[in-house]
Amino acid sequence: MQNHHIxxxxxxxxxxxxxxxxxxxxxxxKAGRAGEFEIASAATSTEEIGNDIYPPAKRILTxxxxxxxxxxARQITRKDYDYYDFIIAMDDNNIRNLKRLLGEDTxxxxxxxxxxxxxxxxxxxxxxxxxxxxxxxxxxxxxxxxLKLFS
Numbered sequence: 001m002q003n004h005h006i007x008x009x010x011x012x013x014x015x016x017x018x019x020x021x022x023x024x025x026x027x028x029x030k031a032g033r034a035g036e037f038e039i040a041s042a043a044t045s046t047e048e049i050g051n052d053i054y055p056p057a058k059r060i061l062t063x064x065x066x067x068x069x070x071x072x073a074r075q076i077t078r079k080d081y082d083y084y085d086f087i088i089a090m091d092d093n094n095i096r097n098l099k100r101l102l103g104e105d106t107x108x109x110x111x112x113x114x115x116x117x118x119x120x121x122x123x124x125x126x127x128x129x130x131x132x133x134x135x136x137x138x139x140x141x142x143x144x145x146x147l148k149l150f151s
Contacts, residue, residue, distance in 0.1 A: 004150065006039045007084040008113075009094050013043030013073035014054040015127050016090040016135060020113065022061055022068040023136070024143045036150070040084075042076040044097035049073055060132040078102060081109065088113050088146065090139075091122035114138060116145035 006024065010017035021041040028034050043049070051073045053061075061068050081087065081102045087110045089095045098110055114121050123142070126135040 003035075004037050004086070005084040006037055006086045006088065007076070007080055008039075008041040008088050008090075009044060009076060009098065010041070010090040010123075011043060011045050011094060011097075011125065012048035012051075012127070013041055013075075014048045014051050015057045015132075016123055016125060016139065017041035017043070018053045018068070018071065018073075019057050019061060019136060020088070020090070020139045020143060022066050023139050024146070026066045027143055027147055031147070033150075042074050042080060044076060044094050044101060046075050049075060054127070056126065056130075056132050060136045064136060076101060081107075085109065086111065086146075088116075088142075091125070093122075113142040113146075116143070116149075117141040118145065 008017040008020035018041050021039055025039050028037050052070050053068065058068065089098060089110060090113050095110060095112065099105065112120065113123050123135060123138045126132045
């Protein structure tokens with residue numbers, strides 16, 4: 001059984017990417033496939049390093065029955081690029097920042113979350129929109145589509 005290394009990325013690593021991390025962990029656990037994946041998240045910026053998940057993001061995860069644990073935001077590194085098989089960004093700005101931080105994506109590891117839902121668009125940042133429900137639904141749809149790659 002292959003172990004797939006998945007890293008979700010957003011700007012600060014306190015809303016969208018940790019939501020995606022825990023939504024995807026929940027999906028693979030419910031599918032009985034948790035052992036096939038190593039799942040984490042990181043930021044492109046340094047703004048929130050050390051901070052836990054944003055409280056409204058915790059609230060929506062709790063409301064939807066998605067388990068999560070306390071964690072600290074961190075910035076992606078070049079070692080992450082080498083280690084992870086898939087680096088899934090929440091928006092086009094994240095992809096631009098990833099290329100600035102990591103250089104060219106020579107191994108084609110970087111993708112956009114909503115592409116897995118058949119929609120080439122950003123996952124709106126609830127830090128600005130305040131709409132954690134829409135963000136949760138988008139991420140869930142993207143994660144479902146992503147999981148289908150492994151079936």
